[in-house]
Amino acid sequence: MALQLAQQATASRCILASPTSCSFIQRVQRRPVPHRLAMAAVKGDxxxxxxxxxxxxxxxxxxxxxxxxxxxxxxxxxxxxxxxxxxxxxxxxxxxxxxxxxxxxxxxxxxxxxxxxxxxxxxxxxxxxxxxxxxxxxxxxxxxxxxxxxxxxxxxxxx
The missing domain is CATH 3.10.450.50 (Nuclear Transport Factor 2; Chain: A,)
Structure with missing residues (x-):
């Protein structure tokens, strides 16, 4: 069962959570995100x-x-x-x-x-x-x- 979930996760560009941590698959969108620390420095916060x-x-x-x-x-x-x-x-x-x-x-x-x-x-x-x-x-x-x-x-x- 775990192997099937891992294969499905790989096929659909998902990350399979560790069986010891969670029992769900989380979809991840791959896109650039400005680094939060850099953004805070710009705002002076x-x-x-x-x-x-x-x-x-x-x-x-x-x-x-x-x-x-x-x-x-x-x-x-x-x-x-x-x-x-x-x-x-x-x-x-x-x-x-x-x-x-x-x-x-x-x-x-x-x-x-x-x-x-x-x-x-x-x-x-x-x-x-x-x-x-x-x-x-x-x-x-x-x-x-x-x-x-x-x-x-x-x-x-x-x-």
Missing amino acids: VSAEAVVQRQLEAYNARDLEAFMDLLAEDCVATDAVTGAVLGTGRAELRKRYAARFQTDVYSELLGRLCLGSVVVDREIITGLPDAGVADCLATYHCKNGKIQKMEFVWQPRMQ
Whole structure:
């Protein structure tokens, strides 16, 4: 069945999502699109994508100060599935990420969607406690060059 879907996807210029991530076929139109970061620079505005990219780079460098500088004072982090609040405000989030950055944590970006002030990243997180690895969808809501809200969907990987 998967082979048939892959052949159909190839024949109709579609992308077949990984069986572990989704079970649908997404049609992709191939056309040039102006790079969003370049467009933001022209407008003199900092795009949400640029903010989230800097946040990812600070996360991977485990640079707590650079990471915290990109969060709004009242930033909220939540579990998007349960609705549980993981942290509210920079002071509380600083404690969470200071502990996280003591490990060899690293986020590999697999894909990114951007629409206005919202950025959704598909990531694989490695270096978690107990040598853990997790698949993650992270949604970032940005305003005035800062991340206002972060929502996460986590799924531990079986090793």
